[in-house]
Amino acid sequence: MKLQRHGTIACLALTAVLGLSACGSDNNDSAGTSASASASADCAKGTLNAQGSSAQKNAMAEWIKAYQQKCAGSTINYEPTGSGAGIQAFIAGTADFAGSDSALKEEEKPQADAKCVGGQALNLPMVIGPVAVVYNVGGVDNLQLTPATLAKIFAGQVTKWDDAAIKADNPDAKLPSTAIQAVHRSDESGTTDNFTKYLSKTAAADWTFGNNKAWKAPGGVGAAKSDGVAGKVKSTEGTISYVEWSYAENSGLKKAKIQNGAGEFTELTAESAGKTIAGAKVEGQGDDLKMSIDYNTKEAGAYPIVLVTYEIVCSKGTPADKLPLVKGLLGHAASAEGQADLVELGYAPLPDSVRTKVEAAVKNLS
Template structure:
């Protein structure tokens, strides 16, 4: 994981009484001894709180919790990166105070979430732009550029070898080997998969005939659990191709493909190119809900089209007071200018200003 100058300016990452991020098995999520005490630029809340969900945002949560702990002694957050599906389930069952998810709540999840919030609304609060990299491990190939249809054909099993004419046409300078393509997909339910399959359906509907889903729908390839499992599988297996958040691709030194966007450009994945894709997203949530509709077919020049937005799923009201105070305090920090600045140092992109302003207002309304 990369440490930027912003983190150094805040005094380092090793702190006493650190806010812990762990695979905590405890279901005891009751906060204790809540207090709002100004500590520099963070209004602290003392509590012990559990959260779970998206592994895509794990690296961001790690950085945020370390910095928050520097300012807020006695604050403890146990975040389990169990995957979006498991996180939402834990949230609706009352096991965690908030959940991380790489997609907004589905209609069938809203009712259970509302019950969990004691009749209050469960809000989708975008917090992290997590670009989805198309990663590959192909002997003798350092760079690839791929169109949506080619990506869909590779993951569906229609294109079987790396030197297939379709890939060769898009990569005339590459020395493509006559070896099998080995797709790797997320075996667990994943918001990353939901976003990636949404992208494929939106941009290559003739090649990709499955509906978007958190569970991988195609039969070709091999599954691996969570983002760590996917990156390990690709890193250790020649001939593989997969999809994973940019932060994992960078921290594991994996090769990423340039992807053709709606403007016809093969675009490299960077924090800037990912942010350009989210600029055109529409807010489809109502009230304080900030669910987004991302345009995967964006024609924005220089936009990298495969992006996901990681949400924090939080009760607008209805949590025990201690938990509510902690969640509001922590999310106020993560959605602040300082909280968003650290994202570019660790493989993410910050929220565009237009979206961030709305999120900050919604977090302020939490009670």
């Protein structure tokens, strides 16, 4: 994976920005890192079935592997069905916890709470994933876009790559007259919810469709899950889309520079994403740790499109035969070691001020 080549650099950058206490020293020693990462795990036996966010699939796979290596007798299955499907499975009782790229919405919360006998459904941030704007346009290698231009493209107002709006953002580029094919998620997705939230917060005059897990704008073409989006862009000339950073890197896709609130066109790196993450605030109450991101950040060098992906879990009411394993796995995920493992996978670890709150919330599950 391309990310492995600069994992150490990314780790150092995030250490500087977020004050992390631990980082993997060498990608070639991944087995040792996993063993170290799971050293603090509280082992439990049994089987868990979870599903949801495909953006956090790679992070969850790493945590599950590390936990199961440490803890014999545990079987943990995570299906990347998409955030919307994951929440519905949690509500229906077919998922022991759900992964979601958005916190529970007001209309979902009562249904999710009803599953938690004597408690409530919690939003626990576990993964921070920068969202890359990816494109496939021959001869264009350093595309840069303002929020307004990006909104116009996905709203169907800008339909050619040599449109005046794109030319204004890229005065030195040789832009072809190729038709733009904007690709969006066909399934309900927290990545879509976050991307459309970004557009609605930064380009309200051009993006009038609000934010939602389901794509609401007309036109464009849909692709299922993060893998499908990345594959569609890689194989199709003239495409543009949004996908979590690790998928962009693993597929070798070109990534656009995005203008932040300070007026800078910023490349997506661990350091630039970390600058936006550092300004995120917890707005939930108690152990509910829903977060708010400033998409209009004026922090110099900040890349503004980042998402927080959550685990949706019961504060109380998880079946007794499942609870120890839920706490063991999520406790490992929230540990400093578990978060440090994310760097080389294309994610940004939680700021330690947030991570410790998540760790405490997991310990309080009952």
